[in-house]
Amino acid sequence: MAKHKQRPGPFDYARKLSMRTVFLLTAIFLYAPIIVLIIFSFNNSRRGGNVIWKGFTTKYYERAFNNDSLVEAFVNSLTIAVISTAFAVLLGALTAVVLWRFRFPLKPVYEGMVALPIVIPEICMGVSLAVFFSWAGMTLPPETPWPFNLTNIIIAHITFSFPFTAMVIRARLQNFNPEMAEAARDLGASEYEVFRDITLPFMVPGLVAGGLLAFTLSLDDFVITFFTSGPSTVTFPVKVYSMVRFSVTPEINAASTILILMTLILTFIAIRLQKIEDATT
Amino acid sequence: MTNPIVSIQNVSKHFGSFVAVDRVSIDIEPGEFFCLLGPSGCGKTTLLRMIAGFEIPSEGELLLDGEDMTEIAPNKRPVNMVFQSYAVFPHMTVEKNVAYGLKIEGVPQAEIDERVKEALGLVQLSQFSHRKPDQLSGGQRQRVALARALVKRPRVLLLDEPLSALDAKLRDAMRLELVKLQQSIGVSFIMVTHDQEEAMAVADRIAVLNKGEMVQMASPADLYQRPIDAFVADFVGRVNMVTPTAISGTSASTVEWGDITLAQSAPAGAASDIRLALRPEKIRVSDRQSESRGIMLKGELGDVAFQGDHCIVEVRLTGGASLIAYADDAQGATLMEMDTGASVWADWSPADMMVLPKGSLA
Numbered sequence: 001m002a003k004h005k006q007r008p009g010p011f012d013y014a015r016k017l018s019m020r021t022v023f024l025l026t027a028i029f030l031y032a033p034i035i036v037l038i039i040f041s042f043n044n045s046r047r048g049g050n051v052i053w054k055g056f057t058t059k060y061y062e063r064a065f066n067n068d069s070l071v072e073a074f075v076n077s078l079t080i081a082v083i084s085t086a087f088a089v090l091l092g093a094l095t096a097v098v099l100w101r102f103r104f105p106l107k108p109v110y111e112g113m114v115a116l117p118i119v120i121p122e123i124c125m126g127v128s129l130a131v132f133f134s135w136a137g138m139t140l141p142p143e144t145p146w147p148f149n150l151t152n153i154i155i156a157h158i159t160f161s162f163p164f165t166a167m168v169i170r171a172r173l174q175n176f177n178p179e180m181a182e183a184a185r186d187l188g189a190s191e192y193e194v195f196r197d198i199t200l201p202f203m204v205p206g207l208v209a210g211g212l213l214a215f216t217l218s219l220d221d222f223v224i225t226f227f228t229s230g231p232s233t234v235t236f237p238v239k240v241y242s243m244v245r246f247s248v249t250p251e252i253n254a255a256s257t258i259l260i261l262m263t264l265i266l267t268f269i270a271i272r273l274q275k276i277e278d279a280t281t
Numbered sequence: 282m283t284n285p286i287v288s289i290q291n292v293s294k295h296f297g298s299f300v301a302v303d304r305v306s307i308d309i310e311p312g313e314f315f316c317l318l319g320p321s322g323c324g325k326t327t328l329l330r331m332i333a334g335f336e337i338p339s340e341g342e343l344l345l346d347g348e349d350m351t352e353i354a355p356n357k358r359p360v361n362m363v364f365q366s367y368a369v370f371p372h373m374t375v376e377k378n379v380a381y382g383l384k385i386e387g388v389p390q391a392e393i394d395e396r397v398k399e400a401l402g403l404v405q406l407s408q409f410s411h412r413k414p415d416q417l418s419g420g421q422r423q424r425v426a427l428a429r430a431l432v433k434r435p436r437v438l439l440l441d442e443p444l445s446a447l448d449a450k451l452r453d454a455m456r457l458e459l460v461k462l463q464q465s466i467g468v469s470f471i472m473v474t475h476d477q478e479e480a481m482a483v484a485d486r487i488a489v490l491n492k493g494e495m496v497q498m499a500s501p502a503d504l505y506q507r508p509i510d511a512f513v514a515d516f517v518g519r520v521n522m523v524t525p526t527a528i529s530g531t532s533a534s535t536v537e538w539g540d541i542t543l544a545q546s547a548p549a550g551a552a553s554d555i556r557l558a559l560r561p562e563k564i565r566v567s568d569r570q571s572e573s574r575g576i577m578l579k580g581e582l583g584d585v586a587f588q589g590d591h592c593i594v595e596v597r598l599t600g601g602a603s604l605i606a607y608a609d610d611a612q613g614a615t616l617m618e619m620d621t622g623a624s625v626w627a628d629w630s631p632a633d634m635m636v637l638p639k640g641s642l643a
Binding site: 177 | 360381
C-alpha cells in the first residue's frame, strides 16, 4: 500500500510552516524585551549594563534591596495598588449591579459617564486631578504620616481603575440568566439571599478579573501618579523614571524583574483560586 | 366535590396598555395534571408567573387551597416551578442544587440529606449527586430542576415549557416520565406549553388561551372532538377548514368544496363568521366511486406521505383547494401505487363535519 503524505487540514495550525513562523515571531515580539531585561539584571557591569555581557552576578538584586528609596517606592506602589483595587472592585461591582439590575431615567447618560474615563487621555486625567486636589485644598503636607500621604494617589487610582472593573463585572453579569435568580426566589430565598447565594458567586470570576486589571493598572501607572504625588511620595514607576534619567543600571533591571515575578505569581494565584472556587462550591 | 387547589378568579394582567391576560378564571383540582396551551404571546406564561408570584395580577384574585395568594411574595408561596431554561445553579453540585430550597427554609441537615436522596432517587439521578451541572446532559439538568422543586413538597408544581429545550426523542420519553411522576406523587402539575401534541399527551385538562383570553377549557378528547370555535379546532390537531359563502339550515355552499350537507344547523350569524372543519381521519379516500357515507367529492390524487402506521394523503379538488386525509396502511398502500393526478373520491359522513363560529381565528 502506498503511503500518502497527509496534507495539513485547516485546523492543523501547528503543522503549517507559515503558522509556526507567525507564532514564533509573535512570541519573540512579545517576550524578547522582557527576557533581555531579566538576563541583563544578572549582568556584572555597571556602565552600558544592557549591551555587553560581562559575567553573572546577583549583586544588583542585593543593591536594589538595599536601596531604601527604591524599596520605599515599591512598598508605596503595592500599598496603593492593594487599597485602590479593593475600592475599585467594590465600586465597580456596585455600579455594575445597578446598571444591570435597574432601569432608571438617564441611564444611558450615566452608563456613558462611567465609561468615559477609559477613553479620556491619561494626561488630561492627571492634570485635572492635580488641579482638583489643589482647588479642593487637598494638598497633603510633606510630614503626613505613611500611609495617609498616599491618599491622593489612591483616590486618583480608584478614579481611573473603577470604570474598568465596572465594565468587566458588567460584562460578566450580562451572561447571568435571570431565571436563576427567580428559581432561587421560588425555592424560598429572599432578595438578599438570592444575591448572596446566586448572583455574587456568579460574579466572582468578574470580580477577580476586574481586580487583577485594577491591580496591574495601578501598579504600573506613571502619568496620573506623576501629577498627583507630592514631593515626599514616590511610587515604583516614578522612581524608576527618575533613576533612568541618569542611566539604566542593572539595579533597575533587577527591581523590574522582581515586579514581573510578583505579577506572575499573583496572576497564578488568582487563576488557582478561581479553579478551586469552580471545583468546590 | 373537593376544593380546588388553585383558584384563578377573574385575573387580568396589564403591561402598560397591553393586556397580557384578560379576565381568566380557572379552578385546578388537587392531583390534576393541568396544561395551559396557546400560541406564543397568548399570556400562558404570564398566568403561570402570577401563580408563582413573579407577577402581581392587575385585577382578580388568586387562591391557593382557599387562601388568598394574590400579593404574597414568590419565596413565601407553597408552589415551586421548573423553569424553561432549568436555571440550575452552575456553581453548585446536583446535590447542593436540590438541597438549596431546604437549606433556606432551615430544615435540619439530617432531614435535608434524607429528602435530597429521596428526590434524586425519584428522578433517577442518585449516581450524579456530586456532579456539577456542566457535566450533565440537557435531560439530566431538567431532572435536577424537577428534583429541586419537588424536594420542597410543593402543593402545586409549575412547569414552564419544560420539554421545549430537549431533542425530539428525549422529549417523548420525558413526557411519559412526567406523567408517571405526577401520578406517583399525586401533586397537581400546571404546565405551560405551545405544543398541542405535548398537552394532549400529558394533561388531564387543558385550557386553551389566545390573546390573553381563555378560549376553552376541557379534557384533551373533548378539545379535539368538540372544539368551541375554529381557533381551537385549528390549533389542536390537524383540520381541513373552509369558509361557507352561504349557509341555510343544514346546507352550505362553498367555493372550494362545492355544496355540502351538514348534520347540524349552523349557529346564527353571517356565513363569513362560520367555519366548516373536518378532521383528516374522518375522510375516506378511494380509488373508485363506492357507496358514499353522505358526502362524496371527486378530485385528483396529490402527494402521499408514508408515516409508517398511516399515510397522509392530499386530494386536489376541482375547486382548486386540497383536502388532507389520513389513510390506514391497507388503503395507503393502494394509493401509494397510483399515479399522482389519478382520479380519487373523498367521502365523509355529514355528522363528522364540525360547524364552528370563527372565534378568534385570524
